Amino acid sequence: KAKEEGRDQFCFYEAHLTEKAREKLFLETELRAAIKQGGLSINFQPQFDLANGRLVGSEVLARWRHPDRGMIEPTKFIAIAEESGLIVPLGEWVLREACIQAELWRRAGLGPHRIAVNVSGLQLERDDFVAAVARILAETGLPSDWLELEVTETYMMRQPEKSVRVLEGLRGLGLALALDDFGTGQSSLSYLKRLPVQTLKIDRSFITDLPFGENEVAITRAIVALGHSLRLQVLAEGVETPAQADFLRGLGCDRGQGYLYSRPVDAATFENILRKTTVYPSGADDTPSAPL
Numbered sequence: 001k002a003k004e005e006g007r008d009q010f011c012f013y014e015a016h017l018t019e020k021a022r023e024k025l026f027l028e029t030e031l032r033a034a035i036k037q038g039g040l041s042i043n044f045q046p047q048f049d050l051a052n053g054r055l056v057g058s059e060v061l062a063r064w065r066h067p068d069r070g071m072i073e074p075t076k077f078i079a080i081a082e083e084s085g086l087i088v089p090l091g092e093w094v095l096r097e098a099c100i101q102a103e104l105w106r107r108a109g110l111g112p113h114r115i116a117v118n119v120s121g122l123q124l125e126r127d128d129f130v131a132a133v134a135r136i137l138a139e140t141g142l143p144s145d146w147l148e149l150e151v152t153e154t155y156m157m158r159q160p161e162k163s164v165r166v167l168e169g170l171r172g173l174g175l176a177l178a179l180d181d182f183g184t185g186q187s188s189l190s191y192l193k194r195l196p197v198q199t200l201k202i203d204r205s206f207i208t209d210l211p212f213g214e215n216e217v218a219i220t221r222a223i224v225a226l227g228h229s230l231r232l233q234v235l236a237e238g239v240e241t242p243a244q245a246d247f248l249r250g251l252g253c254d255r256g257q258g259y260l261y262s263r264p265v266d267a268a269t270f271e272n273i274l275r276k277t278t279v280y281p282s283g284a285d286d287t288p289s290a291p292l
């Protein structure tokens with residue numbers, strides 16, 4: 001009887017859901033199924049050394065093609081995954097898939113090249129996260145120095161003490177860490193000094209207005225100087241024009257990623273990029289590189 005009532009109440013509630021809430025619930029249900037049933041895929045976006053144009057890594061980005069609705073915007077489904085907790089299984093699936101693929105490339109002699117996988121704060125908060133990463137590395141065989149994890153400031157600032165410990169645990173596995181979307185959060189400089197990350201990724205919002213936006217120029221210059229004074233690498237995301245690349249190179253920014261070089265592409269397409277850019281022992285000098 002009580003169960004029956006509960007169900008009625010639920011139906012009553014559902015009938016009064018707004019269109020927007022109904023849509024969210026629909027996508028959440030569909031996303032849960034997609035994670036379980038192989039409905040997701042990953043893309044790779046190359047990252048280049050700005051000084052010599054060599055490919056040094058790639059960012060792994062989740063993609064979801066819904067059978068009826070087509071491609072769903074990552075910002076949209078990642079937000080739904082964060083709100084529902086689905087980001088934990090989604091993130092683990094992406095990490096495993098990326099490691100499997102990178103290990104295939106490594107065995108084929110393509111590289112060396114590091115894959116950068118985005119990690120949500122909800123994943124980092126789980127007590128078993130470091131162990132889960134260790135297990136995926138062990139199962140896939142990918143050496144840990146082929147992996148970089150991208151974390152964001154927001155989570156770091158919410159739980160400063162705990163997050164430093166988790167990041168140190170990850171570092172202990174031998175992988176690299178990058179602070180994503182840097183400049184948009186609110187990390188204090190003293191805190192940044194304590195974070196065991198090796199790379200700052202300057203948020204795309206600053207890069208877009210280079211080299212003409214006065215404030216963006218000042219901020220980007222400051223981030224590169226700050227990063228280097230802390231002995232960190234600095235990567236600019238969202239590089240779209242040669243003028244932006246030139247400007248960033250002039251500042252000594254270490255790495256670049258963006259539509260100028262390549263959009264995120266599927267594994268087969270990325271493999272072609274890897275084949276063209278792999279430095280073979282015999283022909284190191286005529287290795288093709290990014291259009292700088």
Ligand code: C2E
Pocket residue numbers: 045060061062063073074075078087091094118119120150180181204237238239240257258259260264
């Ligand atoms: P992000 O980690 O900052 O990733 C960079 C985003 O910028 C990607 O968007 C990429 O396609 C886009 N981008 C790269 N270069 C350019 C450029 O030159 N111009 C422009 N306009 N955009 C550029 P995407 O793939 O739509 O992903 C959006 C966000 O979704 C990511 O931002 C990340 O926060 C999140 N995301 C994607 N995949 C995952 C994942 O597997 N796990 C988690 N936790 N988050 C993910």
Ligand code: MG
Pocket residue numbers: 059118150180
């Ligand atoms: Mg990222």
Ligand code: MG
Pocket residue numbers: 180181201203237
């Ligand atoms: Mg980013």
Ligand code: MG
Pocket residue numbers: 181203204237
């Ligand atoms: Mg971003």
